[in-house]
Amino acid sequence: MTNDKNLKDLTIAIATHEYFKGSAQELKDYLLKINANRVIYVAHKFFYAKDSTSYRELYDHGELVSKKESPKIFPNEFLLYIRDAFYNLYYFLTVKGRIDLFVGSDSFNAIFGLILKKLGKVDQVVFFTIDYIMEDRFKFDILNTIYKKMDRMAFWGSDYTWNVSDRMSRQRVAELGEKAKEKKQLVAPIGIPLEARNISVERKNNILVYSGGLTPHFGLELTVQAMPALVKRFPDVKLRIIGEGEIGPKLKQMAEDLGVSANVEFVGYIDTAKERERWLTLLKESTLGLAPYEATEKTYKKFSDVTKPKDYMSCGLPVITTSVIPISEDIQQYNLGRVIEDSVPSYVEKVSELLLNANERIAIEKNVYAYSANMTWDAVYNKVFSEMDLQV
Numbered sequence: 575m576t577n578d579k580n581l582k583d584l585t586i587a588i589a590t591h592e593y594f595k596g597s598a599q600e601l602k603d604y605l606l607k608i609n610a611n612r613v614i615y616v617a618h619k620f621f622y623a624k625d626s627t628s629y630r631e632l633y634d635h636g637e638l639v640s641k642k643e644s645p646k647i648f649p650n651e652f653l654l655y656i657r658d659a660f661y662n663l664y665y666f667l668t669v670k671g672r673i674d675l676f677v678g679s680d681s682f683n684a685i686f687g688l689i690l691k692k693l694g695k696v697d698q699v700v701f702f703t704i705d706y707i708m709e710d711r712f713k714f715d716i717l718n719t720i721y722k723k724m725d726r727m728a729f730w731g732s733d734y735t736w737n738v739s740d741r742m743s744r745q746r747v748a749e750l751g752e753k754a755k756e757k758k759q760l761v762a763p764i765g766i767p768l769e770a771r772n773i774s775v776e777r778k779n780n781i782l783v784y785s786g787g788l789t790p791h792f793g794l795e796l797t798v799q800a801m802p803a804l805v806k807r808f809p810d811v812k813l814r815i816i817g818e819g820e821i822g823p824k825l826k827q828m829a830e831d832l833g834v835s836a837n838v839e840f841v842g843y844i845d846t847a848k849e850r851e852r853w854l855t856l857l858k859e860s861t862l863g864l865a866p867y868e869a870t871e872k873t874y875k876k877f878s879d880v881t882k883p884k885d886y887m888s889c890g891l892p893v894i895t896t897s898v899i900p901i902s903e904d905i906q907q908y909n910l911g912r913v914i915e916d917s918v919p920s921y922v923e924k925v926s927e928l929l930l931n932a933n934e935r936i937a938i939e940k941n942v943y944a945y946s947a948n949m950t951w952d953a954v955y956n957k958v959f960s961e962m963d964l965q966v
Contacts, residue, residue, distance in 0.1 A: 579674075579963075579964055579965065580964070580965040581605075581608065581610060581959050581964045581965060581966050582608055582609060582610055582611060583611050584610060584611055584612075584674040584675055584964075585611055585612040585613075585614070585671060585672065585673050585674050585675075586605055586610055586612070586613055586614070586673070586674065586675045586676075586677065587613075587614040587615075587616070587666060587673045587675070587676045587677065587687070587696070588601055588602055588613070588614070588615045588616065588677045588679070589616045589617075589618075589662055589666075589676070589677070589678050589679065589683035589684075589686060589687065590616070590617050590618070590678075590679035590680070590683060591617070591618050591619070591620055591658070591679070591680060591682075591683070592617040592618065592619050592620070593619065593620045593787070594786070594846045594881070595846040595847040595850070596679075596704070596881060597679065597702065597704060597738070597762070597764060597765075598617075598677070598679040598702065599617075599847060600765060600767075600951045600955075601677065601702075601955060602615045602631075603951070604951055604952060604955045605633075606633060606636045607636070607952075608966070609635050609636040610633075610635075610636070611634070611635065612632075612633065612634055612635075612671075613631075613632075613633040614630065614631075614632055614633075614665075614666065614669055614673065615630065615631040615632075615633070616628070616629070616630045616661065616662065616665045616666065617629055618654070618657070618658040618661065618662075620654075625646065626646065626649050626654060627643050627644045627645070627646055628643070628644040628657055628658060628661040628665075629641065629642060629643040629644065630642045630643075630661075630665040632669065642665070644657060644661055655682070658682070659686070662683065662686040663686065663689070663690075666686075666690055666695060666696075667690070667693075667695060672694075672695060672696070672697065673690070673695055673696045673697065674697050674698070675696075675697065675698050675699075675700065676690060676691070676696045676698070676699045676700065677699075677700040677702055677736075678699065678700065678701055678702060678728065678732075679702045679704065680702070680703065680704065681701065681703070681721075681724040681725045681727070681728035681729075682724060684699060684700070684701035684702070684728035684731075684732055685724060685727055685728055685731075687699040687700075687701075687732070688727070688728070688731045688732065698733040698734070699731070699732045699733055699734075700732060700733065700734045700735070700736055701728040701729060701731075701732035701734070701735045701736070702735075702736045702762070703725075703728075703729075703735060703736065703737055703738070703742065704738055704878060705738075705877065705878045706725075706737070706742045706745060706746075706877040706878065707876075707877070726750075729746065729750075729754075729757065730757070733758065734758045734759075734760060734962060735757060735758070735759045735760070736759075736760050736761075736762040736958060737759055737760070737761055737762070738761070738762060738763050738764060738878055738879035739761065739763060739877060739878060739879045739900045740761050740900075741876075741877050741900045742877040742878070743759045743761060745877055746759065758962075760958050760961050760962070761958075762954055762955070762958045763879040763949070763954060764879045764880065764881050764884045764954075765884065765949060765950055765951030765952075765953070765954040765955075766884045766887050766888050766946040766949045766950060766951075767884075767885075767888045767950075767951065768888065768946070768950055769850070769854070769888075770854045770857070770858055770888045770889045770890075771888075773851065773854050773855055773858055775855050775858050775859045776859065777858070777859060777860075777861065778859050778860065778861065779810075779861055779929075780808050780810050780811040780812065780861055780929055781811075781812045781814055781859070781860040781861045781862075782797075782804075782811065782812070782813050782814065782860070782861065782862050782864055782894075782925065783814045783816065783856065783857055783860035783861075783862070783863055783864065783886075783891070784797065784813070784814070784815050784816065784817070784863075784864040784865075784882075785816040785817060785844075785853070785856075785857060785863075785882060785885060785886075786816075786817050786865075786881075786882050787817050787818075787819040788815070788817050788818055788819030788820065788821050788822040788825060789819045789820060789821060790820075790821060790868075791867065791868045792865075792866075792867060792868070793864070793865070793866030793867055793868055793896070793916075794815070794821060794825055795821070795824075795825070795828065796866055796868070796916065796917075796918065796921060797813065797864060797866060797921070798813070798825055798828045798829055798832065798834070798838065799828070799832070799918050800918045800921040800922050800925070801813055801829070801832060801834040801837060801838065802832050802833065802834055803918065803922045804922060804925060804926070805834055805837050807922075807926055807929075808926075808929055811837055811929070812837055812838075812839060813834075813837060813838045813839065814839045814841060814856065814860060815838065815839065815840050815841060816841045816842075816844055816853070816856060817841075817842075817843060817844075818842055818843040822840070825838075825840075826838075826840060841856065844856075854888070854889060857885065857886065857888075857889045857891065858889040858890070858891075860889075860891060861891070861928075861929065861935070862891060862892050862893075862894055862911075862925065862928060862929070863882070863883070863885070863886025863887075863889075863891040863892070863893050863894065863911075864882075864894050864895075865880065865882040865883050865886070865893060865894065865895040865899070866894060866895060866896055866914060866916075866921065867880070867895065867896050867898040867899055868896070868898070868916055869896060869897070869898050869916045876898050876899065876900075877900070878899065878900070879899075879900060879901060880899050880901070883895060883899070883901050883905070883911075884901075884949070887910065887942045887945065887946050887949075888946065890939040890942050890943055891911075891939075891942070892910065892911040892912065892928055892935055892938040892939070892942070893905055893910055893911035893912075893942075894911055894912055894914060894921075894924065894925060894928075895911065895912075895913060895914070896913060896914055896915070896916055897913055904945070908941055908945055909937070909938060909941050910938060910941055910942050910945060911928075911938060911942075912924040912925075912927065912928060
């Protein structure tokens, strides 16, 4: 981009997969807030989401002027990717005029930006990558090969790559060699939303909250395994789990088998865009936020600036996590919570330490809000667009 262009004058397209509100949705909100000339937002809901559809929203100067939505089809992952491919082409090709900047959130969507660029519809493409692991991501080798080729295609073909952490940028260079340094890699971390500060709710004692997908390697089994020891120390302690996913039934059975069902609340899925106030209220009235990622070789979180800690920080909560994620370094340095080992004794020790010390929790809350001041979504996107020589 040349430095004589103003972001507000551009037509900007966003293509993403959607479940919880994330970076792509926040980018849309940012562009609407600054009254960008035109925003074309295309989202494909994941196969495990309720009412999985693809849809397009078209905005002119911050105002929604049209919305189209695909029919619902059988929720099969393979079929839905075929649907997503079709609508990535159909939705963008049927909008009049050229697209100045196409932001594809993940390699699948970025590749369609490259196709549209070849067709003359798009000027420049951003590959927005949220997570990163190129080895043994899937059970089947063929899927790993396809995923890796798609990532490389999106990286080498795009004009810019936005990574959510510097650790991810460095890993790409380590894997791809010195030539990767020639590509324009920018860091666009997960921002911290501020709207929770407008929600007035009393903080309660001894509520541990988890918000996210109920999937393996996110430390949920460890969390439930730690509950008997925590209940013994804090009889009124409650584990609040917000979300749904493949290990949900397993977690419920574990809680029952360990005799802690009365202390575990399964809230279920909350649409964090449509039910945002309810979701933030449940977070903000809690005591500690949980993000205890397992330290496995296959986890893609070790290069990611994950959303959960930022969601908890938006509500002033101390964060409980492991050293797997990059932000764990800041959590230790700035006293934003506790970094635990991947074990029940460490989990119980660190959680108990904070539950017993209200003054320390208050001090951490102040630290969290101070840290958050420079990590808002506006600050993140102002910086990354400025680095692209776009006037904001």
